[in-house]
Amino acid sequence: MNKKAIEVKGVSKTFRLPLTRKVTVQSYFVNPFERQEYRTFRALQNVNFSVDEGEFFSVIGRNGAGKSTLLKILAGVYEQDSGKVCINGRIVPFLELGVGFQPELTARENVYLNGVLLGLTRKEVAKLFDEIIEFSELKGFEEVPIKNFSSGMTVRLGFSVAIKTHADIMLLDEVLAVGDEHFQTKCYSYFKSIKGKKTIVYVSHNLVAVKQFSDRVLYLDEDNKYYVGPPDEMIQTYAKDVSTMDQTN
Amino acid sequence: MGWTWDLYSELVRTNFKLKYRGSILGFLWVLMRPFVTFLTLFVIFSSISSAQGFSGKSEYAMYLLIGLVVFTFINEGIIEGMNSLMQRSGIILKIGFNRFIALASSITMALINFVINLLIVSVVAVTADVSLSALSGVYLVFVILTALLMVLGISFFSSIMLIRLRDLSHIVELLMQLVFYASAIFFPITIVPERWRFIVEYNPIAVFVQAAREAITSGSVVRFDYVIGAFIFSLVLVVMGNYFFQRNVKKIAEFF
Numbered sequence: 001m002n003k004k005a006i007e008v009k010g011v012s013k014t015f016r017l018p019l020t021r022k023v024t025v026q027s028y029f030v031n032p033f034e035r036q037e038y039r040t041f042r043a044l045q046n047v048n049f050s051v052d053e054g055e056f057f058s059v060i061g062r063n064g065a066g067k068s069t070l071l072k073i074l075a076g077v078y079e080q081d082s083g084k085v086c087i088n089g090r091i092v093p094f095l096e097l098g099v100g101f102q103p104e105l106t107a108r109e110n111v112y113l114n115g116v117l118l119g120l121t122r123k124e125v126a127k128l129f130d131e132i133i134e135f136s137e138l139k140g141f142e143e144v145p146i147k148n149f150s151s152g153m154t155v156r157l158g159f160s161v162a163i164k165t166h167a168d169i170m171l172l173d174e175v176l177a178v179g180d181e182h183f184q185t186k187c188y189s190y191f192k193s194i195k196g197k198k199t200i201v202y203v204s205h206n207l208v209a210v211k212q213f214s215d216r217v218l219y220l221d222e223d224n225k226y227y228v229g230p231p232d233e234m235i236q237t238y239a240k241d242v243s244t245m246d247q248t249n
Numbered sequence: 250m251g252w253t254w255d256l257y258s259e260l261v262r263t264n265f266k267l268k269y270r271g272s273i274l275g276f277l278w279v280l281m282r283p284f285v286t287f288l289t290l291f292v293i294f295s296s297i298s299s300a301q302g303f304s305g306k307s308e309y310a311m312y313l314l315i316g317l318v319v320f321t322f323i324n325e326g327i328i329e330g331m332n333s334l335m336q337r338s339g340i341i342l343k344i345g346f347n348r349f350i351a352l353a354s355s356i357t358m359a360l361i362n363f364v365i366n367l368l369i370v371s372v373v374a375v376t377a378d379v380s381l382s383a384l385s386g387v388y389l390v391f392v393i394l395t396a397l398l399m400v401l402g403i404s405f406f407s408s409i410m411l412i413r414l415r416d417l418s419h420i421v422e423l424l425m426q427l428v429f430y431a432s433a434i435f436f437p438i439t440i441v442p443e444r445w446r447f448i449v450e451y452n453p454i455a456v457f458v459q460a461a462r463e464a465i466t467s468g469s470v471v472r473f474d475y476v477i478g479a480f481i482f483s484l485v486l487v488v489m490g491n492y493f494f495q496r497n498v499k500k501i502a503e504f505f
Contacts, residue, residue, distance in 0.1 A: 076346075095344075112259060117259075121252050122258075
């Protein structure tokens with residue numbers, strides 16, 4: 001009945017981490033026959049799930065469980081080793097706020113740059129510009145180079161561009177907690193307002209927010225196993241795993 | 250398509266602004282760099298130029314200037330092209346977009362600077378004998394296009410290789426310094442001893458420089474067969490490079 005926004009079928013990803021890194025020509029000449037040693041790190045193994053249109057889908061798990069890798073695969077930054085990813089709709093990765101921001105450039109220039117990087121045309125940015133500045137509460141600072149901004153101001157600007165991109169699918173990597181309290185409230189109320197209208201994939205350690213917003217949760221554990229289910233249940237499983245791990249340590 | 254173009258032009262714009270923002274002379278620096286090199290070389294070598302077959306100082310000035318401008322273009326294209334992905338690791342790690350746009354926008358910078366530099370040439374040209382004809386004008390464009398294709402073809406490989414092999418930038422910079430002396434930029438080809446002549450005769454950058462020079466100053470088409478050959482070779486290089494680039498570029502985000 002529901003249309004699928006994201007379908008992930010049998011996706012695996014393994015990283016080969018070189019132990020001694022050969023990045024210079026010199027190292028090739030000094031010892032050309034030395035075999036490069038690798039440690040393989042399996043981030044994802046045969047992961048299957050789908051996200052419905054308009055669903056708020058969260059991903060939880062400990063550090064190194066593959067959450068960010070999964071998000072980067074969805075965003076098209078990494079390529080999976082095997083498996084398939086189908087995405088229906090325009091996807092905007094929110095892996096970092098203010099991607100491409102240049103300190104030397106003004107707020108206006110950065111809004112254009114960032115907006116275009118996130119998939120808007122220049123024309124669309126021009127149309128949205130006033131809205132973006134208004135939401136970021138940076139009126140009067142349009143022509144100021146952002147190197148003179150406080151970190152909070154920069155983050156607000158980045159956040160405002162990102163939420164105005166009118167994506168169908170948003171990938172959020174722990175960006176909800178930005179800015180001061182006032183701005184945070186604004187962000188959360190924004191997320192409440194789009195909940196159900198946009199598809200959101202949210203990666204976070206903030207279990208309170210996960211519980212509050214999510215329709216379903218994907219839990220990636222340390223042994224490349226994964227579970228998909230309702231938030232309460234998944235958070236419980238996660239908490240139990242964490243506590244048993246703490247005990248054995 | 251509309252968006253791809255916007256992304257490309259936004260990257261070019263940003264590059265340009267960043268390079269010259271905050272400097273008093275701003276984009277005059279584009280003109281300054283080759284011009285200062287030109288003045289230095291001119292002051293040092295113009296006194297001996299008449300002995301080397303140039304009819305006057307202004308003829309030597311044109312010879313030197315065109316050489317510098319063409320060389321600067323190719324040199325910048327090769328270096329910018331090589332650094333294009335590395336430079337943008339920040340956005341490549343966070344956003345999936347056609348990486349070719351990053352490469353193309355970097356090379357475009359070199360092309361824009363070249364067009365600006367041509368302005369100096371046209372200023373100096375007023376004082377010298379110039380006989381650019383319609384035919385040689387077309388040939389000039391073709392030569393520059395060939396050089397551009399070659400730069401693109403090389404950059405397809407070098408931009409990817411730089412990520413795994415950081416030394417590459419030093420090697421290439423050193424190499425280009427040698428090529429500068431092997432391209433007869435500030436001396437006539439005739440002073441090169443016969444047995445070393447082949448270096449300037451077959452080095453593609455030297456040939457492009459030579460062809461551009463003759464096209465502007467004497468209105469003639471020289472080294473046409475070589476340039477055609479270089480054009481075909483560059484086309485093949487671009488096709489192969491593109492294949493290599495597309496195959497490997499998907500993995501580069503893991504290696505920054």
